[in-house]
Amino acid sequence: MDIRVEDVSYAYGSRQALSGLTWHVRPGITGLLGPNGAGKTTLLSLLVTLNRVRTGTVLVGDHDVSDPAGRRAARRVIGYLPERFSLVAGMRVGDAVAYAAWLNGVSYGECFPAARRALARIGLAERERSRVRELSGGMRQRLGIAAALAHDPAVVIMDEPTVGLDPSQRLRLREVIHEIGRDRTVVLSTHLVEDVAHLCDEVAIIDEGRMRFSGPAHALTAMIDDASGGGGRGSKLERAYDHFLRYGWPGG
Numbered sequence: 001m002d003i004r005v006e007d008v009s010y011a012y013g014s015r016q017a018l019s020g021l022t023w024h025v026r027p028g029i030t031g032l033l034g035p036n037g038a039g040k041t042t043l044l045s046l047l048v049t050l051n052r053v054r055t056g057t058v059l060v061g062d063h064d065v066s067d068p069a070g071r072r073a074a075r076r077v078i079g080y081l082p083e084r085f086s087l088v089a090g091m092r093v094g095d096a097v098a099y100a101a102w103l104n105g106v107s108y109g110e111c112f113p114a115a116r117r118a119l120a121r122i123g124l125a126e127r128e129r130s131r132v133r134e135l136s137g138g139m140r141q142r143l144g145i146a147a148a149l150a151h152d153p154a155v156v157i158m159d160e161p162t163v164g165l166d167p168s169q170r171l172r173l174r175e176v177i178h179e180i181g182r183d184r185t186v187v188l189s190t191h192l193v194e195d196v197a198h199l200c201d202e203v204a205i206i207d208e209g210r211m212r213f214s215g216p217a218h219a220l221t222a223m224i225d226d227a228s229g230g231g232g233r234g235s236k237l238e239r240a241y242d243h244f245l246r247y248g249w250p251g252g
């Protein structure tokens with residue numbers, strides 16, 4: 001399922017957060033990068049219908065989220081993992097995911113099988129009877145993904161899913177995200193260029209509320225090869241991102 005953002009602007013009072021932003025997201029995993037305050041969370045909040053689109057258009061599949069019927073339909077096909085989320089600590093893992101499925105419109109009879117499928121998918125099937133509080137940080141992040149996946153959405157939006165995880169947990173989570181991206185449209189918002197380099201074919205970069213680059217990662221890294229000869233530390237993608245943040249964006 002594709003997502004199309006066309007000429008979207010958004011302001012909080014006099015603070016302009018997004019300015020005339022256009023973006024086309026295709027199936028697979030797309031990384032959304034940008035410095036603090038760039039507008040990533042604002043953009044995600046419009047995609048997942050937490051904030052209203054007032055200027056421009058956002059289509060999730062065929063659903064136009066500017067109108068109420070489109071928003072309701074879009075919510076059925078979107079799974080969202082916010083940067084900060086809480087699940088009831090005393091609940092059993094299986095119940096927490098089944099409840100998320102029910103909140104997203106899955107019938108009562110289907111909630112528990114749906115929760116089991118989602119837990120199996122993210123490698124937590126054996127923890128179904130554990131309490132949420134008994135899970136490690138990495139497992140809790142995976143549980144958050146299971147909750148976002150339980151209604152089997154075609155689109156999954158994740159805001160900083162690997163933040164605060166140790167390297168081994170981060171690798172495990174990357175495997176999970178990679179697996180989810182095989183048959184869905186996944187948007188991964190992050191500060192970690194390394195995660196994008198490992199997981200994403202497509203990259204979008206926003207800065208000061210504007211889309212500065214959108215396309216395959218190799219197209220961005222090819223530009224830096226042209227600009228600086230490609231030397232220096234870090235992955236090619238990191239060098240390209242740092243270069244353009246420091247020296248400005250092509251055409252911008």
Ligand SMILES: Nc1ncnc2c1ncn2[C@@H]1O[C@H](COP(=O)(O)OP(=O)(O)OP(=O)(O)O)[C@@H](O)[C@H]1O
Nearest residue numbers: 012015016017034035036037038039040041042043
């Ligand atoms: N509720 C709000 N009220 C006023 N201004 C806001 C609000 N939320 C965000 N902003 C402003 O809008 C701009 C974009 O913020 P946003 O949180 O979307 O950026 P971000 O890229 O997600 O940043 P970060 O990476 O730090 O989370 C910033 O200037 C921010 O200060």
